[in-house]
Amino acid sequence: MSLAKNILAMLLVTGSLWGCSLSQERATGKTMxxxxxxxxxxxxxxxxxxxxxxxxxxxxxxxxxxxxxxxxxxxxxxxxxxxxxxxxxxxxxxxxxxxxxxxxxxxxxxxxxxxxxxxxxxxxxxxxxxxxxxxxxxxxxxxxxx
The missing domain is CATH 2.40.128.270 (Lipocalin)
Structure with missing residues (x-):
């Protein structure tokens, strides 16, 4: 169960960082x-x-x-x-x-x-x-x- 929680936490953090990157790209219209x-x-x-x-x-x-x-x-x-x-x-x-x-x-x-x-x-x-x-x-x- 602990391993599953760690994997879920890593996925959430990765998704958050990816989402921030996407919002920057949308705001500027360019890949940063x-x-x-x-x-x-x-x-x-x-x-x-x-x-x-x-x-x-x-x-x-x-x-x-x-x-x-x-x-x-x-x-x-x-x-x-x-x-x-x-x-x-x-x-x-x-x-x-x-x-x-x-x-x-x-x-x-x-x-x-x-x-x-x-x-x-x-x-x-x-x-x-x-x-x-x-x-x-x-x-x-x-x-x-x-």
């Missing part, structure tokens, strides 16, 4: 997926991204993540399961730029390395979140090569 998506970062832990430096994130179908981090480019691997997100083997170029952009870049890359969860907001924004609750918020970009 990281694979093959490109994003323009708007906020880094509540602070707006400087207009002087572009911050982007692209998730390839092949499990690679890449983008610009204000001054430099970065890349690595990504893996998602449910709303859990793991970024690995991250590397970035090391060009210098004005101090405010370097500070923004450093903060972004630190938070990006600490990301453990993601979610799509009802308006389609992507929110990446660290274990400590720090957030990176981004909007979808038109498809183009990073």
């Amino acid at each position: 997926s990281l694979a093959g998506s490109q994003w323009q970062v708007q906020e880094i832990d509540g602070d707006p991204v400087s207009q002087d430096g572009e911050v982007t994130i692209a998730f390839s179908e092949e499990g690679r993540v890449s983008g610009t981090s204000s001054c430099n480019r970065y890349q690595g691997g990504w893996y998602a399961s449910g709303n859990q997100l793991e970024l690995s083997r991250m590397a970035a170029t090391r060009m210098a730029c004005p101090a405010p952009l370097m500070q923004q870049e450093s903060r972004f890359l630190k938070l990006l390395g600490d990301v453990r969860r993601y979610q799509f907001e009802a308006d389609g924004r992507l929110v990446l979140e660290t274990v400590d609750g720090a957030r990176i918020t981004a909007v979808r970009r038109a498809s183009k090569q990073e």
Whole structure:
């Protein structure tokens, strides 16, 4: 009887998560997926991204993540399961730029390395979140090569 209750509970949770995903897809008219998506970062832990430096994130179908981090480019691997997100083997170029952009870049890359969860907001924004609750918020970009 206990096994049957556990299976029923798992089915209910899975159904609830699937239902939430469907309502997001209906609201936006799009399937929400990281694979093959490109994003323009708007906020880094509540602070707006400087207009002087572009911050982007692209998730390839092949499990690679890449983008610009204000001054430099970065890349690595990504893996998602449910709303859990793991970024690995991250590397970035090391060009210098004005101090405010370097500070923004450093903060972004630190938070990006600490990301453990993601979610799509009802308006389609992507929110990446660290274990400590720090957030990176981004909007979808038109498809183009990073």
